[in-house]
Amino acid sequence: MATPTPAPASTSAPSSEFRPGLEGVVAAETKLSHVDGQKGELIIAGYDVEEIAPNATFEEATYLLWHGERATVQQLAAFSKELAGLRALPDATVELLKAVAKEKKPVMDALRIAAGTLDLNVDAADQELVSKSLLARLPTVVAAYWRLRNGESPVAPRADLSHSANYLYMLTGHEADAAAVRGMETYLNTIIDHGLNASTFAARVIIATESDMTSAVVGAIGALKGPLHGGAPGPALEMVFEIGTAEAAEPYLRAKLERGERLMGFGHRVYKVRDPRAEVLGQAADAMFVEGERRKLYELAKFVEQKALALLKEYKPGRNLQTNVEFYTALLLHGLGLETELFTPTFACGRAAGWIAHCREQLATGRLIRPQSRYVGPHHGRWEQAA
Numbered sequence: 001m002a003t004p005t006p007a008p009a010s011t012s013a014p015s016s017e018f019r020p021g022l023e024g025v026v027a028a029e030t031k032l033s034h035v036d037g038q039k040g041e042l043i044i045a046g047y048d049v050e051e052i053a054p055n056a057t058f059e060e061a062t063y064l065l066w067h068g069e070r071a072t073v074q075q076l077a078a079f080s081k082e083l084a085g086l087r088a089l090p091d092a093t094v095e096l097l098k099a100v101a102k103e104k105k106p107v108m109d110a111l112r113i114a115a116g117t118l119d120l121n122v123d124a125a126d127q128e129l130v131s132k133s134l135l136a137r138l139p140t141v142v143a144a145y146w147r148l149r150n151g152e153s154p155v156a157p158r159a160d161l162s163h164s165a166n167y168l169y170m171l172t173g174h175e176a177d178a179a180a181v182r183g184m185e186t187y188l189n190t191i192i193d194h195g196l197n198a199s200t201f202a203a204r205v206i207i208a209t210e211s212d213m214t215s216a217v218v219g220a221i222g223a224l225k226g227p228l229h230g231g232a233p234g235p236a237l238e239m240v241f242e243i244g245t246a247e248a249a250e251p252y253l254r255a256k257l258e259r260g261e262r263l264m265g266f267g268h269r270v271y272k273v274r275d276p277r278a279e280v281l282g283q284a285a286d287a288m289f290v291e292g293e294r295r296k297l298y299e300l301a302k303f304v305e306q307k308a309l310a311l312l313k314e315y316k317p318g319r320n321l322q323t324n325v326e327f328y329t330a331l332l333l334h335g336l337g338l339e340t341e342l343f344t345p346t347f348a349c350g351r352a353a354g355w356i357a358h359c360r361e362q363l364a365t366g367r368l369i370r371p372q373s374r375y376v377g378p379h380h381g382r383w384e385q386a387a
């Protein structure tokens with residue numbers, strides 16, 4: 001067998017600089033959102049997250065992202081009505097979910113499996129309608145699957161409720177109060193878009209081949225499912241539960257840091273100051289956890305946060321470790337009655353509006369996304385027959 005020779009240097013790439021993980025590479029221009037990790041700033045379609053998230057409805061935020069301008073009252077009413085009318089799942093999707101529930105698959109797997117069937121009864125040539133159907137139906141999939149896996153019948157969607165109110169209704173079978181609906185609305189708006197994160201990039205890569213919106217959303221769900229992206233807000237909440245009382249906070253956190261463990265819900269690759277989404281979600285939780293045991297949990301979480309920040313400063317000086325979005329996501333969604341396993345699928349329901357907006361933007365560029373790789377394997381020369 002011929003001795004392998006080192007790979008030839010690439011001659012075709014205009015720039016052969018390799019950036020692992022594409023870090024620092026600007027791969028798209030967007031009007032959808034801007035993340036400034038040094039200033040702790042997140043702008044969504046021209047509005048600070050602190051402004052848009054607690055004040056807009058999810059339908060309003062989605063319309064703004066998809067159309068680049070705010071909807072008039074009439075446009076918003078028509079858009080909301082159309083989405084509401086698309087919520088019911090194709091029969092085949094429900095049958096599929098029943099089969100998946102028998103296998104007890106995780107909710108994110110069920111969402112990935114079912115998402116590809118959501119355009120079954122929609123004209124594929126009408127990608128605008130496919131987009132709306134996807135956005136309207138993802139929460140129906142999550143809620144229906146959750147109930148099926150728990151041995152309950154799915155609750156049919158109601159067209160007279162808003163997107164957020166209907167999601168909570170389909171999960172529980174009861175109409176949520178106005179504060180809970182506002183909490184869900186604020187959550188979905190807060191995470192609706194966040195620059196060129198992994199799932200958004202995946203969606204843009206798929207749609208850039210002039211594939212279709214369903215494929216792009218299924219691919220994005222696949223990317224979000226990974227623990228490095230969809231995150232694990234669950235452990236942040238579990239930590240607060242394990243701590244249990246204010247007196248236990250410092251010894252618990254100190255022991256964790258002494259063992260070299262990480263405090264969940266703190267630190268971020270991009271944000272080196274407080275994640276603005278943590279602020280928005282913290283305020284939403286504050287408004288929702290008004291009395292009794294719920295208020296006690298909120299106050300304990302605030303206390304744990306302050307202790308954790310002080311200890312992180314002591315143990316990791318100069319690292320600027322601040323509260324991230326996961327900490328208050330966990331608290332808020334728990335307060336809305338959602339179990340931990342529903343956190344990432346709920347994130348997907350909100351982020352889907354951003355994925356679709358990015359796909360629309362990418363399609364408008366008409367440009368295929370096709371980076372290069374650098375070959376680092378051997379070069380064997382002649383193909384010798386195996387002896």
Ligand code: COA
Pocket residue numbers: 231232261262263264265266267268269270312316319321324325326
């Ligand atoms: N608790 C304790 N120490 C932490 C920490 C945390 N949450 N996050 C980072 N650090 C420490 C690291 O141990 C490291 O210390 P060292 O230099 O003494 O070894 C230093 O801070 C830098 O860590 P690094 O891994 O380079 O930071 P990063 O920017 O790559 O990490 C995260 C970002 C999010 C992965 C990290 O902060 C983390 O693991 N946080 C906890 C998990 C979490 O909340 N994830 C959700 C993110 S939205």
